[in-house]
Amino acid sequence: MRTSRRQFLKSASAAVLLPAPAIAQGAAPKVVVIGGGFAGASAARFVKAYDPQVSVTLVEANRTFTACPFSNGILAGLRDLGAQQFNYDHVAAAGVVMAFGNADAVDTQARTVALLNGPTLPYDRLVMAPGIDLRFDALPGYDARAADIMPHAWKAGEQTLLLRHQIESMEDGGTVVIVAPANPFRCPPGPYERASLIAYYLQAKRPRSKVIILDAKDSFSKQRLFQNAWKALYPDHLEWISLSQGGKVNSVSPGDMTLTTDFGSHKAAVANVIPPQRAGAIAQKAGVADRSGWCPVDPGTFESKQVPNVHVIGDAAIMGGMPKSAFSANAQGKVCAAAVVALLRGEKPVEPRLINTCYSLVAPDYGITVAGVYKPANGVLADIQGAGGVSPIEAPASQRALEAQFAEGWFKTITSEVFG
Ligand SMILES: Cc1cc2nc3c(=O)[nH]c(=O)nc-3n(C[C@H](O)[C@H](O)[C@H](O)COP(=O)(O)OP(=O)(O)OC[C@H]3O[C@@H](n4cnc5c(N)ncnc54)[C@H](O)[C@@H]3O)c2cc1C
Numbered sequence: 001m002r003t004s005r006r007q008f009l010k011s012a013s014a015a016v017l018l019p020a021p022a023i024a025q026g027a028a029p030k031v032v033v034i035g036g037g038f039a040g041a042s043a044a045r046f047v048k049a050y051d052p053q054v055s056v057t058l059v060e061a062n063r064t065f066t067a068c069p070f071s072n073g074i075l076a077g078l079r080d081l082g083a084q085q086f087n088y089d090h091v092a093a094a095g096v097v098m099a100f101g102n103a104d105a106v107d108t109q110a111r112t113v114a115l116l117n118g119p120t121l122p123y124d125r126l127v128m129a130p131g132i133d134l135r136f137d138a139l140p141g142y143d144a145r146a147a148d149i150m151p152h153a154w155k156a157g158e159q160t161l162l163l164r165h166q167i168e169s170m171e172d173g174g175t176v177v178i179v180a181p182a183n184p185f186r187c188p189p190g191p192y193e194r195a196s197l198i199a200y201y202l203q204a205k206r207p208r209s210k211v212i213i214l215d216a217k218d219s220f221s222k223q224r225l226f227q228n229a230w231k232a233l234y235p236d237h238l239e240w241i242s243l244s245q246g247g248k249v250n251s252v253s254p255g256d257m258t259l260t261t262d263f264g265s266h267k268a269a270v271a272n273v274i275p276p277q278r279a280g281a282i283a284q285k286a287g288v289a290d291r292s293g294w295c296p297v298d299p300g301t302f303e304s305k306q307v308p309n310v311h312v313i314g315d316a317a318i319m320g321g322m323p324k325s326a327f328s329a330n331a332q333g334k335v336c337a338a339a340v341v342a343l344l345r346g347e348k349p350v351e352p353r354l355i356n357t358c359y360s361l362v363a364p365d366y367g368i369t370v371a372g373v374y375k376p377a378n379g380v381l382a383d384i385q386g387a388g389g390v391s392p393i394e395a396p397a398s399q400r401a402l403e404a405q406f407a408e409g410w411f412k413t414i415t416s417e418v419f420g
Pocket of ligand 1 (some may be wrong): 314
């Protein structure tokens with residue numbers, strides 16, 4: 001949602017007053033944000049922009065952020081990792097105090113965050129945006145060591161380069177197998193964009209090879225658009241095997257590069273295993289994650305349903321219909337920032353509307369899109385019927401090319417808003 005400073009202040013000034021505002025009590029209120037990705041860095045910057053009086057500290061494990069959106073292009077040799085990387089100089093210049101290190105413990109009674117081998121930071125409000133952890137206990141045979149042989153590449157960086165290297169080194173005739181997880185997971189269209197761009201590469205450079213998706217689902221995001229495009233562009237280079245066709249992988253064996261389903265086993269030259277996921281570990285430690293591994297939140301303020309004064313945004317949170325995307329994470333960061341400032345002032349937060357748009361590239365000049373608009377309803381963020389949509393099923397090549405350009409423009413815009 002694009003809440004301008006003016007809109008925010010206007011609605012905030014009209015809002016009902018609540019007791020015990022931290023700002024009115026004298027000392028500058030303290031907001032700590034854990035995780036400097038699309039959600040957390042957005043929230044930190046927007047709290048500071050909405051109220052410069054608030055002291056904002058952003059705790060981030062790495063000095064360089066490596067963005068996942070567009071990282072599938074690296075796998076097809078279309079992009080370098082450097083194009084995905086950003087530092088926090090501009091975030092700091094915006095007045096956010098950077099604390100580089102791992103948030104190791106949250107004391108929700110004392111309202112403090114302890115960094116591993118670092119300081120303990122007090123907060124009035126904590127925003128948690130740790131993204132995802134891969135569940136190395138969910139798929140027999142797949143653990144952190146297996147990921148060195150069968151990369152997930154679902155956190156961009158070394159894993160992306162490893163998968164790229166494997167694809168590039170593969171002999172012609174080999175099969176690339178992508179294992180796609182059940183919902184919910186980070187970036188619902190991501191495995192299918194990945195398969196498309198790998199097929200694009202194979203068609204040109206390894207024409208006797210193909211990519212197979214073994215899927216734990218029977219349907220996926222932008223399915224008709226992807227499948228129509230695959231039929232037209234990659235009829236011999238891409239195959240999707242759904243859950244009901246025997247696509248669900250029950251175990252993997254990195255030693256002999258096989259993946260086993262109920263219907264038999266598949267031998268891969270390259271295996272990209274995207275395992276089930278959950279909220280980043282610190283969310284479990286802080287007690288904001290429930291048994292699903294994700295964090296239930298109030299859909300208006302993103303305050304945890306389990307722990308007061310702690311907000312959770314981005315991939316780590318359960319957001320009802322809103323998908324786990326960088327676009328969503330950025331929008332949630334802004335809305336959460338407005339809610340946090342309002343709550344610190346003792347004011348009632350404005351009920352938000354949020355937008356998500358996910359672009360996917362099927363080829364470098366072939367883009368498709370899904371968009372949705374969401375509002376709080378029945379305790380979650382619900383899709384506003386009729387407000388979103390997908391790219392037209394039939395469209396000329398010029399429109400697909402234009403959508404690919406929009407995708408590129410979106411990446412530049414979001415990364416300059418968050419890190420620029
Ligand atoms: C291949 C791929 C393609 C994608 N393409 C798109 C796309 O085209 N469009 C789109 O909108 N989205 C896309 N996504 C999804 C997008 O990357 C995520 O939804 C987004 O990154 C979520 O933002 P986040 O801030 O919640 O998490 P992240 O961006 O992962 O940020 C989390 C941050 O928290 C830090 N952190 C975690 N724990 C701690 C701790 N204890 N202490 C300190 N720091 C910590 C991490 O270091 C990290 O920097 C894609 C994802 C993948 C994998």
